[in-house]
Amino acid sequence: MIGDEERLLFANDAFYAAFASADIRAMQDLWADKHPVSVIHPGADIVVGRAEVLASWKAILRDDTGFDIEHRNPVARLLGETGIVLCRERVGTHHLIATNVFVRIVDNWRIAHHQSGPAPLQAKPKQEEQRPVH
């Protein structure tokens, strides 16, 4: 039987599949419609509200037949009716790292928040560079 964590990771896969295929309709269906939603795209400001969040996706996906994105090493964190998936993203040559927050709707998970920002390089940084800004 498929478990909560598997379903959560499946929803996360579906989010990146919609992204990669620039499928705005699938993206709409994946975002929660009965919970507050928000997004922080890389280097961009906070976007709050379903209409505003979907408009941000339309702007990103508007003239693409597809999007060169893949995600790696997803980690699922279950917090009851909410679930978080943390993963790495590669968008073209950019390496990013993301927090995706999902809410459970019966047996499905729908996304309520996404933040993505720069990831460290795969190579180990030097000792004096290991300490992050915070």
Place this chain on the structure above:
Amino acid sequence: MIGDEERLLFANDAFYAAFASADIRAMQDLWADKHPVSVIHPGADIVVGRAEVLASWKAILRDDTGFDIEHRNPVARLLGETGIVLCRERVGTHHLIATNVFVRIVDNWRIAHHQSGPAPLQAKPKQEEQRPVH
């Protein structure tokens, strides 16, 4: 009577107060101890697990009597037993933007996840720079 959202913003304030005063004991008390916890510090990799998350804070706060951080414009998003606070951070001269996920423990909120990454400059970018990486 104080509401859920006010309590959630209060917990977010407490998180930044612990950070600013480099109070590792307060930080320990603020992080959830019965839920999975994780953190993504700016430009750093995913850290999972309470011991690992607290060790990351100890490394950041270890030789500081205080930390030059302030947060601004917090926005609370209630998802039932989970709450998200989105806010801007200023750390020294760095401008960051954060997702803080909290879990409700009776009447309190404890932090379960934090991601912080670069914020856009306050000035409006030029037209061709407005589109984020994604």
